[in-house]
Amino acid sequence: MLKDKTTANYVVPNNDTLGDYITNNGLNTAYITANYGQDGITPNNNDGTDEPDVRDTDSDNTETDDTTEAGLTLSGVDANFDGMDDAILPPPSPTAIWQSGIVNTSTGTTFTSSANLLAYYPSYDGVEMDWRSSLSPDYGDAPAPYKSASHLSSTGLAQTYLGAVLPDFDTGDWGDGTDTNGDATDDDTVDDPTGGVDDEDGVTLPVLIGSATTYSVDVVATxxxxxxxxxxxxxxxxxxxTFDKDELVDGGEITIPTGTVQQSQSLAWSTLPAIAQGTPYYVRVRITTESLADTATGSDEDPRSFGEVADGEVEDYRILTSQIDFGDAPDSTTGTANNDYQTTLANGGASHxxxxxxxxxxxxxxxxxxxxxxxxxxxxxTATADDNDGTDDEDGVTLPSQAAPGDSIDIVVTVTKEASSTLNGLQLYAWMDWNADGVWDPATEAVVNQPIAAQGTLTFPTTVPTTATLGNVALRVRVCSTDTSCNSPLGQATDGEVEDYQFMVMNFPVNDVCDRFYVTQAASNPNYSFTAVTPVQPLSFSFxxxxGSVVINGLNSLAINRDTGVMYSTYINGAGNLAIVTTDRTGANFAPIGEARSDGNYTISNIANSISRTVTPGGALRLSGGFLNFPPPLSFPNMGTVSRDGTKYYVTHSSWRHYLIIxxxxxxxxxxxxxxxxINNSTGALRTSADWAISEIDGNIYSVDLTGRNFEAGFTATLLEPTQPKLYILDPVSNTVTSENINF
Structure with a gap:
């Protein structure tokens, strides 16, 4: 049955015979020009050949016949002679009033108006019932001269598309696939064309950073x-x-299996050219049941990126490179840990x-x-990486370098807003990680909370909690307009800035008296005792x-800053890496200050065997072994000394071929x-005992071989007759060693 009118002002057909329909090419006589007061209608002939579409079994002369293309299966039976195959419109029951589409049910309702019809039957645009509408394709909207891509539309229940919104039917001024505003958003406009929706919801585009070498997007497909x-x-x-063959996503054609519903697909481009700041880049994403022919090579335009296909959807987007500011608090692993925060892009850090x-x-x-x-x-x-890279923009906050639990400090923040900015308002927030767990808790660790902030220099008095964890912690400060959000220590804001700072919580008393030395001892790692050793004349010591209950993995290499009395020790942190902890002459409290990171490319190896570690700039030195001890662990340092000015910490292990200057x-x-x-290769160890000390007079590092037998008995505790004891003097600047005999 062919109907030529919209639901409103519907003209009832005549009771024509089969001969009438044959004579009029399938038209009811109510609608031919001779009987219809307006212009009548002429049967459409899509392919311009043979029969009109209503009598043509292949109206577009492409692929297969119309029935197959529509996904229908005919029975060849029309039991009630209604002109519709019974597989499509089964005969109604004897009491049926209206047949509901291709489903063998009855509405049980008499329709007396257009509103009745539209309320009962599916209508995409609220104007016309779907099966009586002419559905134009879904087009892309990248600007010219990009070629048009289009997908024939469908209102069927079974579809393949992008995002959650079905593709709309593009008949507006960009319906030919040409964007008119230059930013690939014409198809995003609601009610353009009339009844159109924003169906561009299938692709999530992260910010493209100018320094990016890879890029990935998430696409939701059904x-x-x-x-x-x-x-x-x-x-x-x-x-x-043009969209070229070598610009196709990694992996090329990606199969979306039947039965996929709202599934996210991660698409990646693993090798990018140099990205131009501020330059627009256009994106095209298509989904269809057609496996498109791959005929291009290299940088040739990919023909799969344009032209019309039988179903699915196309979405075009524009992305601009952005300049972004991030924090620089320590972030050495995924997730968080002690002195290990979420800072980087990869770890979801704050950005502006x-x-x-x-x-x-x-x-x-x-x-x-x-x-x-x-x-x-x-x-x-030390949260200074951004200070040392490019412009030192960490100039907005001042605070003391350290304080003790219970102390009062001032956090001073300077907020600047450019006079001619069109942004609205200001917000200012800051958090201090008092418990040093690597997480800024908005509920308990906020030290500044101003959803309405002022410009200028602002002072925020703060009390260090008495329960604050000793050691280095991080402060994060964020400012932004009220047009965006920065009230969380994580996430992205569309304006403003973030700055991170290190702060030391320490209650060590200053004591520069040098009348004894200190050692750590372990019955079994990590259970240590911290012991003071006092010389007693003439030749004995008091311990x-x-x-006696220090639990720190690998605590060793004690060294003291002679001005402050602060002691440094190396240890193995939770990540298995070399880190540093501080204490004082009482040994009552220990305060971690973080990992030591490499400033270059180095390999630290053992003297006796092939165990080694290679580090790169910014990397930590891993001491623990790997899975099933592969690679094997590297011995943790057991020798340490601090330079007279308190800036350099020299550590090594008796079995290492290298020493570290921290x-x-x-x-x-x-x-x-x-x-x-x-080095004594025969014993696989250094020639001296497991200790050394720096001279405040000449800056050289001194260590001794008291037996003259090198460290031959060092690992076996074997008693050997001494020969000639020696004093070894290491110049860490020239990296040379001299030795002298020791005569008792």
Whole structure:
């Protein structure tokens, strides 16, 4: 049955005979020109050949016949002679009033108006019942000269598409696939065309950073048709205004199996060219049941990116590179741990996009006055990585370097808003990780909470909790407009800035008296005692255990800052890496200050065997063994001394071929090969006992071989007759060793 009118003002057909329909090419006489007061209708002939569409079994002369293309199966039976195959419209029951589509049920309702029909039968646009509408394709909306991509539309229950919203039917001024506003958002506009929806919801595009070398997006795909669908995606990385074969997503054609419903697909481009700041890049994503022919090579335009297909959906997007500011608190592993925060892009750290709303090359909102972008990879133990990269923009906050639990401190923050900015309002927040667990708790660790903030220099008095964990903790400060959100220590804001700072919670008394030395002893690692050793004339020592219950893995290499009395020791942290902890002469409390990170490429190896560790810039030195002790553990340091100015911490182990020079202000280390004069290959150890000390007079490091037998008995505790004792003197600047005989 053919109907030519909209639901409103419906014209009732005549009771024509079969001969009438044959004569009029399938039209009821109520609608032919001779009997219809307006213009009548002419049967459409889509392919321009043979029969009109109503009598043509292959009306588009493509692929298969119309019935197969529509996904229908005919029975060849029309028992009630209603002109519809019974598989499509079964005969109604004797009491039926209206037949409901292809389902053998009756509405039981008499329709007396257009509203009745539209309320009962499916209508995509609320104007016309779906099976009486002309459905135009879904088009992409990338701007010219990108070629048009289109997908024939369907209102069937089984479809394949992107996102959660079914594709709309594009008949507006961009219905040819040409974007008119240049940003690939025409198809996002609701009610353009009339009844259209924003169906561009299938792709999530992360921020593209100018320094990016890889990029990935998430695509939500559905396929409820009876066959597999195929997903394609391109990004025009070379800005050639074409989507090329070498710009296709990694993996090429991606199969979306039948039965897939709202499933997220991660698409990646693993190798990018240099990204141009501020340059638009266009994205095209298509899904269809057609497996499109792959005929392009290299950088040729990919023909799969344009043209019409039988079903599915296409979505186009524009992405712009962005400058982003991140924090720089320590973030050495995924997740959080002691002195290990969420800072980097990969770990979901806080970030702020550059905002210059008036285009005067002045950032709208900053902490202090400076602002620079970074890659989302900057972090280090002292939260100074962003300070040392490019512009030092960490100029918005001042606070003491350390305080004791219970002390009062002032956190001073300078907020700047550019006068001609069009952004609204200001927000200011800060958090201090008092319990040092690597998580800024918004409920208990907020030290600044101003959803309505002022410009200028602002002072926030803060009391260090008496329960604060001793050691280094991190402060995070964020400022933004009220047009975005920065009231969480994580997440992205569209303007403003984030700055991170290190703060030491310490209650160690200053004591520069040097009248004894200190050792750690372990019955079994990690259970240590902290002991003071006092010389007693003429040749004996008094041992006093100050703390017999220290539980720290690998606690060793004790060394003291002679001005402050602060002691340093290496240990193995929870990640299995070399880290540093501090204490004082009482040994009552121990305060971790973080991992030492490499400042270059080094390999630290054993003297006796092949056990070694290779580190790269910014990397930590792993001491623990791997899974099933592969690789085997590397012995943790057992020798330590601190330079007279308190900035350098020299550590090694009796079995290492290298020693480390740890710069305490930056918590970075350099590895130097131990001079061969200090190494005894036959014993697989250094020639001296497991201790050394630096001279405040000449800056050299002194160690002794009291037996003259090197460290031959060091690992076996064997009593050997001494020969000639020696004093070894290491110059850490020239990395040379001299020795002298010791005569008792």
């Amino acid at each position: 396929n409820t048709v009876a066959t597999d669908s195929y997903l394609y995606a391109w990004i025009d990385w070379d800005n050639s205004n 996009l550059l905002a210059d709303t008036d285009g005067n090359n002045q950032v709208d909102i900053t902490l202090g006055t400076a602002w620079d972008s970074d890659t989302g990879t900057l972090e280090n133990t 006093t255990t100050l703390n 710069d305490l202000p930056t918590m970075t280390f350099e590895a130097k090969p131990t001079p061969t004069a200090l």
